[in-house]
Amino acid sequence: MAPNMAEWDQKELFPVDVMRKAAQLGFGGIYVRTDVGGSGLSRLDTSVIFEALATGCTSTTAYISIHNMCAWMIDTFGSEEQRHRFCPPLCTMEKFASYCLTEPGSGSDAASLLTSAKRQGDHYVLSGSKVQACRPRSSPGRSEAVPLLPPQPGPQVREGTFPGVAFISGGGEADIYVVMCRTGGPGPKGISCIVVEKGTPGLSFGKKERKVGWNSQPTRAVIFEDCAVPVANRIGDEGQGFLIAMRGLNGGRINVASCSLGAAYASVILTRDHLKVRKQFGEPLASNQYLQFKLADMVARLVASRLMIRNAAVALQEEREDAVALCSMAKLFATDECFAICNQALQMHGGYGYLKDCAVQQYMRDSRVHQILEGSNEVMRILISRSLLQE
Numbered sequence: 001m002a003p004n005m006a007e008w009d010q011k012e013l014f015p016v017d018v019m020r021k022a023a024q025l026g027f028g029g030i031y032v033r034t035d036v037g038g039s040g041l042s043r044l045d046t047s048v049i050f051e052a053l054a055t056g057c058t059s060t061t062a063y064i065s066i067h068n069m070c071a072w073m074i075d076t077f078g079s080e081e082q083r084h085r086f087c088p089p090l091c092t093m094e095k096f097a098s099y100c101l102t103e104p105g106s107g108s109d110a111a112s113l114l115t116s117a118k119r120q121g122d123h124y125v126l127s128g129s130k131v132q133a134c135r136p137r138s139s140p141g142r143s144e145a146v147p148l149l150p151p152q153p154g155p156q157v158r159e160g161t162f163p164g165v166a167f168i169s170g171g172g173e174a175d176i177y178v179v180m181c182r183t184g185g186p187g188p189k190g191i192s193c194i195v196v197e198k199g200t201p202g203l204s205f206g207k208k209e210r211k212v213g214w215n216s217q218p219t220r221a222v223i224f225e226d227c228a229v230p231v232a233n234r235i236g237d238e239g240q241g242f243l244i245a246m247r248g249l250n251g252g253r254i255n256v257a258s259c260s261l262g263a264a265y266a267s268v269i270l271t272r273d274h275l276k277v278r279k280q281f282g283e284p285l286a287s288n289q290y291l292q293f294k295l296a297d298m299v300a301r302l303v304a305s306r307l308m309i310r311n312a313a314v315a316l317q318e319e320r321e322d323a324v325a326l327c328s329m330a331k332l333f334a335t336d337e338c339f340a341i342c343n344q345a346l347q348m349h350g351g352y353g354y355l356k357d358c359a360v361q362q363y364m365r366d367s368r369v370h371q372i373l374e375g376s377n378e379v380m381r382i383l384i385s386r387s388l389l390q391e
Contacts, residue, residue: 001015001018001053001056001057001060001061002055002056002057004018005056005057005058005059005060005216005362006356006357008057008215008216009059009213009215009216009362009366010215010356012208012215012216012218013216014173014216014217014218015057015060015216016093016096016173018060019060019063019064019093019096020092020093020094022053022064022093024092026038026039026041027039027049027064027068028064028067028068028090028091028093029068029071029072029075029087029090029091030046030049031043031045031046031068031072031251032068032071032072032087032091033075033083036075036083036088036091037088037091037092038071038075038087038091039091042313042317043251043254043313043314043316043317044310044313044314044317046068046254046255046258046313047255047258047261047309047310047313048258050064050065050255050258050259050262051258051259051261051262051265051306052262053259053262054258054259054260054261054262054263054266055262055263055266056262057216058213058259058260058262058263058362058366058367059213059214059215059216059217059366060216060217061259061262062169062214062217062255062256062259062366062370063169063214063216063217065255065256065258065259066097066098066099066169066170066252066255067090067093067096067097067170068255069099069248069249069251069252069255070090070097070098070099070176070178070248071086071087071090071091071097072251073193073235073244073247073248074086074087074090074178074195074235075087076247077193077235077236077240077244078235078236081232082195082232082233082235086176086195089175090176095175095176096170096173096174096175096176097170097174097175097177097178098168098169098170098171098174098176098177098178098222099168099169099178099248099252100130100168100177100178100179100180100196100222101113101130101245102130102167102168103115103128103129112186113180113181114128114182115127115128115129115130115179115180115181115224116128116181116183117181117182117183117192117194117229118183119183119231120228122231122232123228123229123230123231124181124183124194124228124229124230124231124233125226125227125228125229126179126181126194126196126202126224126227126228126229127224127225127226127227128181128223128224129206129221129222129223129224130168130171130179130221130223167219167373168219168220168221168222169214169217169219170217170218171205171206171218171219171220171222172205172208172218172220173218174198175197175198176195176197176198177195177197177198177203177222178193178195178235179193179194179195179196179222179224180192180193180241180242180244180245181194181224181241183238183239183241184238184239188242188243189239189242190239191239191241191242192234192236192238192239192240192241193234193235193236193240193241193245194229194233194234194235194241195229195233195234195235196224196227196229196233197233200227200228200229201227201228202224202225202226202228203223203224203227204225205220205221205222205223206220206221206222206223207220207221208220211369212365212368212369213362213365213366213367213368213369214366214369249375250316250323250324250327251316251327252374253327253328253330253331253374253375254309254312254313254316254327254330254331255374256370256373256374257305257309257331257334257335257338257370258309259367259370260305260335260338260339260367260370261302261305261306261309261334261338263338263342263363263364263366263367264298264302264305264338264339264341264342264363264367265302266359266363267298267341267342267345267346267360267363267364268295268298268299268302268341268345270345270349270359270360271298271344271345271348271349271360272286272295274348274349274352275288275291275295275348278350285348294344294348295348298341298344298345301337301338301340301341302337302338302341304333304337305330305334305337305338306334308326308330308333308334309330309334311326312326312327312329312330315327322387324383324387325383325384325387325388328375328380328384328387329380329384331374331375331377331380332377332380332381332384335367335370335377336371336377338367338370339367339368339370339371342360342363342367343364345360345363345364346358346360346361346364
């Protein structure tokens with residue numbers, strides 16, 4: 001992965017063949033049960049694996065982590081027939097999976113999703129889209145007066161026209177879409193989980209989005225227009241979807257935090273090597289005590305992040321009562337700290353760090369989004385404080 005990560009980033013290539021090689025090593029279903037082709041490993045094992053893989057390519061590893069989360073959801077909550085139908089090709093990565101939760105009006109507020117699934121006989125008919133609404137780059141709207149700032153020039157967009165920005169990783173390339181949709185009334189109890197297979201009539205995709213990082217995995221809107229899916233594709237019971245989604249995200253937070261660890265670790269090693277060879281004022285940068293202290297701080301924050309993640313992984317594996325809070329803490333702390341480490345690594349590389357030929361800038365770009373997805377770090381703070389206040 002490491003020799004190719006720059007090319008995958010710059011050309012926005014989805015490395016299918018390399019991921020299938022990873023699946024041959026058991027990385028397509030790391031914590032999926034062995035009877036359907038999974039590796040049957042623990043959450044702790046998974047964290048170690050994703051950290052290591054992310055040193056090679058953080059973006060690709062992050063997609064593999066999402067794929068694993070989807071396979072685990074089916075393995076854990078699906079029927080025996082569903083497990084044996086969907087999981088084996090996911091574990092070999094013959095087929096790829098995407099997780100469809102985010103909508104224009106429900107990012108952090110996942111329980112308010114609107115994509116509907118109305119039952120008609122032995123099918124559900126899905127309507128809606130899995131995208132994230134975003135205001136285009138332009139000056140503030142009429143109702144958003146900012147008196148301290150002068151008007152900024154920019155493209156004019158008619159009121160009410162806000163193009164969507166898709167946040168479905170693997171959208172358009174994946175074969176299996178694990179979709180959270182509304183089969184009942186408002187709120188979390190009206191949400192169900194349905195698997196939609198690529199090629200189903202009524203399933204379509206938006207344009208491939210241009211992103212700051214995570215460029216080795218495509219991101220598109222996933223759109224449902226009277227998309228009929230067999231009832232047999234529903235995972236779990238009606239109304240169980242929100243529980244499935246949140247259970248999946250607990251592990252997803254550990255996974256993406258582990259990807260941040262890999263990016264930060266690689267950045268520390270690159271920075272150490274750079275300080276040894278780069279000279280200023282007649283001496284290697286490594287002899288500068290200020291930079292020595294910076295490097296020490298980076299390593300200390302990296303190890304602290306790693307320990308928090310590993311601790312949360314064990315708590316999740318053991319299904320402890322504090323697992324949700326610990327996963328939230330680990331995701332919050334590690335993704336913030338690891339991004340700061342990557343950013344500091346770029347700074348310590350000087351102008352070289354800002355060049356596309358220097359890997360630290362890619363680790364920085366790829367790890368930035370980890371503070372946003374799988375539940376933003378603001379939401380992590382809500383979950384942590386709620387857990388404390390309920391004691």
